[in-house]
Amino acid sequence: MSLEIRHETGDDIFRIRAINVRAFGRQEEARLVDSLRAEGYAKLSLVAEEEGQIIGHIMFSEAVIHTGEEDVAALALGPVGVIPERQSRGISSAMIREGLGHCAEAGDNIVVLLGHPGYYPRFGFSPDLAKNLNSVHAGEAFMALELTPDALSGVAGDFHFAPPFEAVS
Numbered sequence: 001m002s003l004e005i006r007h008e009t010g011d012d013i014f015r016i017r018a019i020n021v022r023a024f025g026r027q028e029e030a031r032l033v034d035s036l037r038a039e040g041y042a043k044l045s046l047v048a049e050e051e052g053q054i055i056g057h058i059m060f061s062e063a064v065i066h067t068g069e070e071d072v073a074a075l076a077l078g079p080v081g082v083i084p085e086r087q088s089r090g091i092s093s094a095m096i097r098e099g100l101g102h103c104a105e106a107g108d109n110i111v112v113l114l115g116h117p118g119y120y121p122r123f124g125f126s127p128d129l130a131k132n133l134n135s136v137h138a139g140e141a142f143m144a145l146e147l148t149p150d151a152l153s154g155v156a157g158d159f160h161f162a163p164p165f166e167a168v169s
Helices: 010-024 028-038 091-105 163-167
Strands: 003-007 042-050 053-066 071-082 110-114 142-146 157-161
Touching: 003 091, 010 028, 010 042, 010 053, 010 071, 028 042, 028 053, 028 071, 028 163, 042 071, 042 091, 053 091, 053 110, 071 091, 071 157, 157 163
Parallel strands: 071 110
Antiparallel strands: 003 042, 042 053, 053 071, 053 157, 110 142
């Protein structure tokens, strides 16, 4: 089967919602994606398609690091969802790599996420890179990635996901 990763279109929104509900087994992530999009925080939204069927979705949204002197722009990665019967086949990895490539090409420097510590380091995410970022999510699952070398060098402060993330538990 041929996998295509492409930008979402308006025609995909209903299917993206369904994918996130199936992938996570609850409504919260689907609502988060809808809110990020509706409130203008979505920076990049991609779908994975096989044989005309959308089977996965990934979103990058605006985030910020308040250093006390300035606000440093960042992106938040997530959610990343794949329908259950297509999970563990490299689809999430392909979407993450494609998305990170788009973000780098767009000139973004920093990506932060809250994710599985055994999975995301393979893409370069590290809790060590996030150690100077204060967050209620601090810990081994709170990770950062520099799309530009040393983008986090000398950056310390309070990290904030876009406001819609506050509704997800």
